[in-house]
Amino acid sequence: MRTRSLIVPLVLTSLVVPLSAQTSRAALVRQSDIIFAGTVTRPGVVRVDQVFEKPAAVSLAKGDSVTVLPARAGSLNPGMRATFYTTGWIYGRGITVREVGHETIGPQLAAVAGSSTAQQDLVARARQQVNDADLKARIQAAVMVVVGRVEQIRPPAYTSAPARPKRFTEHDPDWQEAIIHVDELLKGATGGERVVVRFPGSRDVAFVGKPRFAAGQEGTFLLQKDTATGSPLSVMAGQSVQAYTALHRLDVLAKQDAQHVRTLMRGP
Amino acid sequence: MRVTTLIAAVAFVVAACRRPPPPGGEPSPPPSPPPPPPEGVRVVDMIPASLSGETWQDAEPFLTVFATNPNLLAASAFTPNPGGPASTTAPIYVSADSGNTWSLRNTLPSNAQTADITHAAGESPALYATILSAPSIALKDLETNDVLSATTMTQDAMRPNVDQPFVRAIRAANTDRLYVGINDFDAPNGRTATVDVSLNGGTTFTSRRIESRNTLGQNGPSIRPAVAQNGTVYVAYFGWRSNAGDTITGDIVVARDDNGATGTTPFRDLRDPSDNQPGRLVATSRTIVFSNGPTLGQERIGSTLSLAVDATHSDTVYIAWADRVGSGDVQTVHVRRSLDRGATWSNDLRTLPNTTNPSLAVADDGTVGLLYQQLTGTGNASRWVNRFEQSRDGFATHKDLVLATVPANAPASQFLPYLGDYNMLLTRGTAFLGIFSAANTPDPANFPSGVVFQRRVNQATHQLLDGSGSPVDVSIDPFFFSVPVMP
Numbered sequence: 182m183r184t185r186s187l188i189v190p191l192v193l194t195s196l197v198v199p200l201s202a203q204t205s206r207a208a209l210v211r212q213s214d215i216i217f218a219g220t221v222t223r224p225g226v227v228r229v230d231q232v233f234e235k236p237a238a239v240s241l242a243k244g245d246s247v248t249v250l251p252a253r254a255g256s257l258n259p260g261m262r263a264t265f266y267t268t269g270w271i272y273g274r275g276i277t278v279r280e281v282g283h284e285t286i287g288p289q290l291a292a293v294a295g296s297s298t299a300q301q302d303l304v305a306r307a308r309q310q311v312n313d314a315d316l317k318a319r320i321q322a323a324v325m326v327v328v329g330r331v332e333q334i335r336p337p338a339y340t341s342a343p344a345r346p347k348r349f350t351e352h353d354p355d356w357q358e359a360i361i362h363v364d365e366l367l368k369g370a371t372g373g374e375r376v377v378v379r380f381p382g383s384r385d386v387a388f389v390g391k392p393r394f395a396a397g398q399e400g401t402f403l404l405q406k407d408t409a410t411g412s413p414l415s416v417m418a419g420q421s422v423q424a425y426t427a428l429h430r431l432d433v434l435a436k437q438d439a440q441h442v443r444t445l446m447r448g449p
Numbered sequence: 450m451r452v453t454t455l456i457a458a459v460a461f462v463v464a465a466c467r468r469p470p471p472p473g474g475e476p477s478p479p480p481s482p483p484p485p486p487p488e489g490v491r492v493v494d495m496i497p498a499s500l501s502g503e504t505w506q507d508a509e510p511f512l513t514v515f516a517t518n519p520n521l522l523a524a525s526a527f528t529p530n531p532g533g534p535a536s537t538t539a540p541i542y543v544s545a546d547s548g549n550t551w552s553l554r555n556t557l558p559s560n561a562q563t564a565d566i567t568h569a570a571g572e573s574p575a576l577y578a579t580i581l582s583a584p585s586i587a588l589k590d591l592e593t594n595d596v597l598s599a600t601t602m603t604q605d606a607m608r609p610n611v612d613q614p615f616v617r618a619i620r621a622a623n624t625d626r627l628y629v630g631i632n633d634f635d636a637p638n639g640r641t642a643t644v645d646v647s648l649n650g651g652t653t654f655t656s657r658r659i660e661s662r663n664t665l666g667q668n669g670p671s672i673r674p675a676v677a678q679n680g681t682v683y684v685a686y687f688g689w690r691s692n693a694g695d696t697i698t699g700d701i702v703v704a705r706d707d708n709g710a711t712g713t714t715p716f717r718d719l720r721d722p723s724d725n726q727p728g729r730l731v732a733t734s735r736t737i738v739f740s741n742g743p744t745l746g747q748e749r750i751g752s753t754l755s756l757a758v759d760a761t762h763s764d765t766v767y768i769a770w771a772d773r774v775g776s777g778d779v780q781t782v783h784v785r786r787s788l789d790r791g792a793t794w795s796n797d798l799r800t801l802p803n804t805t806n807p808s809l810a811v812a813d814d815g816t817v818g819l820l821y822q823q824l825t826g827t828g829n830a831s832r833w834v835n836r837f838e839q840s841r842d843g844f845a846t847h848k849d850l851v852l853a854t855v856p857a858n859a860p861a862s863q864f865l866p867y868l869g870d871y872n873m874l875l876t877r878g879t880a881f882l883g884i885f886s887a888a889n890t891p892d893p894a895n896f897p898s899g900v901v902f903q904r905r906v907n908q909a910t911h912q913l914l915d916g917s918g919s920p921v922d923v924s925i926d927p928f929f930f931s932v933p934v935m936p
Contacts, residue, residue, distance in 0.1 A: 279599075351866070
């Protein structure tokens with residue numbers, strides 16, 4: 182946290198109504214993709230005072246007017262100032278959002294110097310909470326977490342025919358295998374120094390965002406037993422071995438993220 | 450709004466006239482002014498102003514018009530929910546002013562985006578959609594009674610293991626009949642070409658198998674229904690017979706049902722004289738390369754098919770497909786016509802090398818429209834030329850319009866398809882309405898028929914700009930267009 186916002190959040194915490202608990206704010210943040218401070222100018226319309234979070238592609242800046250579908254009818258009254266937690270609904274010349282919730286900024290808080298910066302930091306902290314919770318859930322769900330290096334990419338070495346025969350379809354995943362040399366085992370048990378991780382090699386739109394592997398790639402990998410291909414075993418050094426997958430965008434992290442993963446594993 | 454559009458188009462042409470001469474060498478003679486955009490033609494970049502910063506590959510566009518409300522249109526592309534990958538809905542585009550402006554609405558039940566989507570109009574403003582949803586790639590049949598509604602579309606049916614759903618709809622007996630062409634990998638005996646038929650507005654569906662012959666184990670992905678007002682339903686599909694690796698040998702087949710597929714054994718009203726089996730063989734033993742990598746420029750190939758029936762004269766039906774002729778082409782599009790309900794077919798009316806995404810439509814007066822994307826030139830000089838042709842004499846003569854001509858090697862592909870495995874052409878009243886995806890550099894030279902951008906651009910510098918005025922990288926955008934039916 183930046184120094185300038187060390188004190189003001191404490192003030193904010195006492196003045197913001199009705200929400201104060203960080204968990205409540207995190208719940209709002211989790212459901213939101215556009216978060217901004219603003220002033221209700223007329224029913225259903227908010228003038229943006231400061232943008233805290235928005236997708237990169239979205240045009241939204243201070244002074245813009247946003248149409249807000251309130252979470253509760255009649256809850257947004259002209260003149261009200263608040264931090265609005267919202268999700269994008271209609272993108273046209275302007276933006277229409279659905280309100281997830283809001284934190285009212287009362288006159289006392291509005292008068293606090295630096296309050297908007299502090300509010301932004303509170304939102305950022307809540308986002309970090311959400312991100313950590315999501316990552317922790319992935320870690321807990323993983324059967325194995327390793328730090329390692331991709332030694333080789335190869336076609337899958339199935340030990341039995343996949344559940345579904347190969348089809349001519351644009352959405353064929355084109356399964357590939359990454360042979361990962363394990364430098365450090367953070368969770369689970371490997372059968373040796375290497376693990377086999379299957380991933381879709383297809384460039385089809387259906388696999389956009391799925392992690393892909395490349396020889397030489399280093400990382401921290403959250404692995405599941407392969408239930409996707411219909412043939413869960415592979416072959417390595419002549420031995421039948423369990424194959425794994427890492428199909429979620431959080432399953433492949435940078436090597437230096439291992440420390441953060443360790444911290445989350447130790448936490449409550 | 451139309452006046453605004455015309456002014457913007459003229460402004461764009463004026464900007465083109467101000468391009469500086471090339472540096473060095475002899476001074477160039479003053480360029481002759483480009484011809485004005487054809488009267489009545491509109492080309493609109495559909496990305497709304499509030500998403501001016503977007504750089505996604507908005508490929509595989511599709512369009513729906515509403516017969517009883519000329520102002521209302523719906524469209525789609527592989528545009529993701531701007532909210533990001535954690536979003537649980539995907540967007541469609543909606544226009545309430547005849548396509549002049551578009552908004553993006555997150556109403557499809559699919560994580561962030563779809564893996565395939567087509568749609569068709571019910572009684573306005575109802576919309577039916579078929580999607581391959583993310584992340585499962587399962588088929589979802591969807592509907593809404595108001596395409597402008599904020600509510601997530603209702604799921605009528607869902608099942609896995611199908612490919613490329615393609616829905617058409619028609620109003621009959623006070624209900625909507627739906628015909629969803631799908632490649633159903635759960636179909637028996639490798640005869641996967643299927644039409645899911647709903648005679649009650651999506652309440653129930655019945656899978657109708659339309660392949661009557663042996664296959665190599667499956668049909669090609671594209672199954673294309675087309676419905677006439679009298680209830681005649683045609684379906685085109687690829688009868689894949691054998692393969693050597695990714696090189697397929699197959700037939701192009703058209704089946705027909707004369708009663709809206711309401712009988713117990715539908716799609717058997719058109720038989721081939723060679724074997725008396727349902728499904729007329731329009732062309733046989735064609736070579737089709739199924740390539741799931743960049744093959745035609747940065748685009749993949751393998752299942753290119755379009756079918757259109759004259760809605761008010763159901764005897765007339767047009768087909769377009771792509772195969773490899775072997776004359777050095779990557780693939781070639783063929784256009785043919787039947788004037789006797791599919792019993793006999795013409796030879797090629799149009800033969801278009803290195804072309805993809807043909808889309809056909811027949812106007813009320815019988816004029817046929819053809820939209821396609823052709824790769825021209827090589828290397829850095831290669832271009833995707835997006836053309837629209839129309840003809841009233843079976844393409845003995847035709848009127849040709851270049852809607853866009855854009856570099857083919859930029860932007861770099863983010864995924865496949867690069868432009869789409871299909872696009873869409875429709876007709877309503879005295880206009881053809883269509884949609885295609887293309888590189889979005891705001892250079893008027895790329896849009897000889899004019900163009901209007903909703904997103905922020907600097908026309909003088911040919912730059913895309915985000916909301917703050919910073920430059921934005923070139924990407925693939927969906928473009929709506931409207932062209933008057935030729936007089």
